[in-house]
Amino acid sequence: MGFKEIFGTLPEASAQAPGRVNLLGEHTDYQEGYVLPAPLPYFTQVEAAKAEGRVEAYSETLKELRARPLGSPAQGDFLDYLLGVVWALREAGHKVPGARFYIRSQVPIGAGLSSSAALEVAALRALRTLYRLPLSDRDLALLGQKAEAAYVGVRSGIMDQMAASLGEPGKALFLDTRTLAYENLPLPAGVRVAVLDLGLGRHLREAGYNQRREEAEEAARRLGVRSLRDVGDLCLVESLPPPLDKRARHIVGENLRVLKGVEALRKGDARAFGELMVQSHRSLAENYQVSLPELDALVEAALEAGAHGAKLTGAGFGGAVVALVPEARFAPFQEALTARFPGLRIL
Structure with missing residues (x-):
């Protein structure tokens, strides 16, 4: 099964983002504190193509195809995260009329490894390519957090999306969530x-x-x-x-x-x-x-x-x-x- 089998066309963009563990700094990010997450060698991959007025997505893990019009409220399923990032982009003034997504993920859902941020950042990277959006990796992290907090309804801090977007393999991301200054530090040998x-x-x-x-x-x-x-x-x-x-x-x-x-x-x-x-x-x-x-x-x-x-x-x-x-x-x-x-x- 692949993008073409589900949607009848070839994908126009592809991107991925990792899950993460948090080594230190739990529940500090929404109080402007310090965190030390590290990206994992497990990724969520998203293939995407343009669409008009709706978001459609197929999850290979869940074996589910879902679609809703833009502007639909969150419904408590995986499509919320994709509608959320499109909503966040449109709220920021970017012209994103819709999208189709095919999702493959190695990141376990519900294990505290930030499968949601991996999906958000991977989708945002694909949309950045698809619609040629002038956005930095830091911008993508902020948009992913806005999608999760304001659209999905989980008032998360910025740590997960920053780790997915800016983290480096084999290193811990030391992040000041107030200033968003960060440094990737090698783990001990x-x-x-x-x-x-x-x-x-x-x-x-x-x-x-x-x-x-x-x-x-x-x-x-x-x-x-x-x-x-x-x-x-x-x-x-x-x-x-x-x-x-x-x-x-x-x-x-x-x-x-x-x-x-x-x-x-x-x-x-x-x-x-x-x-x-x-x-x-x-x-x-x-x-x-x-x-x-x-x-x-x-x-x-x-x-x-x-x-x-x-x-x-x-x-x-x-x-x-x-x-x-x-x-x-x-x-x-x-x-x-x-x-x-x-x-x-x-x-």
């Missing part, structure tokens, strides 16, 4: 980033993602700051009522962990970086309360099996765990975990 996927799945709009974002905004308002990025002293959060104190404690502490993580990467110190990952997971579980017992157990098992560090990756409420594993120990690490967790997929 002799380690592998492993993604541990139990297939838990998640749906952020139905989960507590937007609620956590609202709680963070309320915490910042009560502390009298523009965002929690501006709180440098963890003691200040103790004045907040529960659960706002816990939410702010995580975000303020996570920003500090990212900055320490950057220092560890510059030194090539995998052990120090791994310890920060463990601290991040514990804060996500205890302060932000977005982990699950299955993810906690998987993190502990990964550490017992020899990982330098491990944590949930993505927004939580399901999804996957990312582990930093010494390359020399990867085979026994893999064997130990697959024996303990039948059905575990290690990427």
Whole structure:
């Protein structure tokens, strides 16, 4: 099956974008903080052709063909992301009358690996080629975020789209989400980033993602700051009522962990970086309360099996765990975990 079999014509443009893991900096991007994602060697590929007044798309993964007119509201399916990026382009003044898409993806859906951002950026890259749009990679990331927040209805920060658009293989993207200044930093030598996927799945709009974002905004308002990025002293959060104190404690502490993580990467110190990952997971579980017992157990098992560090990756409420594993120990690490967790997929 291919584009021609579905639509009867050949594609006019093709593009791809990677999924990502977040090594440090969970739930900081919508509070103008620091993040450290890394692109994965797993991609979403999009083939595209022009269309008038509608968006049509076929997902090879889902074996679904969907079509809706421009201006249609979101309906909770994969087509929302494609209608969303076309809507965002048109809102920005670009002449995009519609499109047809054929989607192939290696990025697992619902695993916290940002399959949505990979799809958005790949589609935007294809549309940039298709309609010869004068847009930078940074522009595409911002448009993808606008599509997801304003059209799809998940009020995500900018991290996922920036990682998909600007990240480099084998490196972590150190991003200041306030200024959008970024730097790609090499990962320590002799380690592998492993993604541990139990297939838990998640749906952020139905989960507590937007609620956590609202709680963070309320915490910042009560502390009298523009965002929690501006709180440098963890003691200040103790004045907040529960659960706002816990939410702010995580975000303020996570920003500090990212900055320490950057220092560890510059030194090539995998052990120090791994310890920060463990601290991040514990804060996500205890302060932000977005982990699950299955993810906690998987993190502990990964550490017992020899990982330098491990944590949930993505927004939580399901999804996957990312582990930093010494390359020399990867085979026994893999064997130990697959024996303990039948059905575990290690990427």
